[in-house]
Amino acid sequence: MIEVANLTKRYGAKTAVDGLTFTVRPGTVTGFLGPNGAGKSTTMRMLVGLDTPTSGTAKVNGKVYAEHRAPLREIGVLLEARAVHPGRSARDHLLAIGATHGITAQRVDEVLELVGLTEVARRRVGNFSLGMGQRLGIAVALLGDPHTVMLDEPVNGLDPDGIKWIRTLLKGLAAEGRTVFISSHLMSEMALTAEHLIVVGRGRLIADVSVADLIASATRGVHVLSPRSTDLVRLLNGDGVKISSVGGGVLDVVGLSTEDIALRALAAGIPIYELTPQRASLEEAYMELTEESVEYHGGTTTTSFGKAA
Numbered sequence: 001m002i003e004v005a006n007l008t009k010r011y012g013a014k015t016a017v018d019g020l021t022f023t024v025r026p027g028t029v030t031g032f033l034g035p036n037g038a039g040k041s042t043t044m045r046m047l048v049g050l051d052t053p054t055s056g057t058a059k060v061n062g063k064v065y066a067e068h069r070a071p072l073r074e075i076g077v078l079l080e081a082r083a084v085h086p087g088r089s090a091r092d093h094l095l096a097i098g099a100t101h102g103i104t105a106q107r108v109d110e111v112l113e114l115v116g117l118t119e120v121a122r123r124r125v126g127n128f129s130l131g132m133g134q135r136l137g138i139a140v141a142l143l144g145d146p147h148t149v150m151l152d153e154p155v156n157g158l159d160p161d162g163i164k165w166i167r168t169l170l171k172g173l174a175a176e177g178r179t180v181f182i183s184s185h186l187m188s189e190m191a192l193t194a195e196h197l198i199v200v201g202r203g204r205l206i207a208d209v210s211v212a213d214l215i216a217s218a219t220r221g222v223h224v225l226s227p228r229s230t231d232l233v234r235l236l237n238g239d240g241v242k243i244s245s246v247g248g249g250v251l252d253v254v255g256l257s258t259e260d261i262a263l264r265a266l267a268a269g270i271p272i273y274e275l276t277p278q279r280a281s282l283e284e285a286y287m288e289l290t291e292e293s294v295e296y297h298g299g300t301t302t303t304s305f306g307k308a309a
Ligand SMILES: Nc1ncnc2c1ncn2[C@@H]1O[C@H](COP(=O)(O)OP(=O)(O)OP(=O)(O)O)[C@@H](O)[C@H]1O
Pocket: 011, 014, 015, 016, 017, 034, 035, 036, 037, 038, 039, 040, 041, 042, 043
């Protein structure tokens, strides 16, 4: 379990994390999302004692990191900046880390197997590809068989096979009852991996929501096909309702639910052949949610072409 309460971090005049409060529960994969500079890495660093909060608390399994006697057994982390001695083998790297916690060579070999590095376990880490380095980082995180796993951008550098592997791994860890907290900018991947989301922007909490609810809350219309579309437009038009044609006789109705449309059409005797709610993708829902809090907007090059009538 991860509990963040009124957490604030200032670097001089810059407030990186601003009164953040949230809980990450065991048993599900929780995604940590937010635009660049939103404060995700800073929050994760405070959770593992790499940064000190200006105020508030960041607890793992009921205690702040420094209070744990065997932290590797409480929380396994993969943060972006990893210090690995390039001349060491993957196995030696894990053995050295494990030595501080009485972790056996057998456990090291188990973890190497789990992340698919057994065959290269005795090779110099300096020659590892980005994906192999990422797998080694995940091996470090899992070494102490921790109850909580926190990974910053875990799919960075992984190929599609690797991405699928980590998705299965993370879901498996959550199914075992562990707390799994991951940050990522890949929305399509988050939609497949996470069940719950903590969304931050400019250091503040924007949403603490299930993936399903976030997608459902994104405003999208309902596509309606009727042989009497003109009558239907007249019937449904009103305050807060926007109706447009999307071609093929199909109307896009925003501001009314499928039930509203069906019942009103039924009462007026207007037949309906098709009624389809338009679902937003997680990416679209996320963009709507964070629109206001993007710190660094990219420049756009716009060229005007005459719009076709
Ligand atoms: N050591 C530091 N000194 C000064 N400012 C910092 C420091 N660390 C982070 N910041 C600032 O704090 C803000 C939050 O940064 P952080 O890295 O936590 O964001 P993030 O959400 O992880 O971003 P990204 O998605 O780009 O990794 C940024 O504006 C960043 O420039």
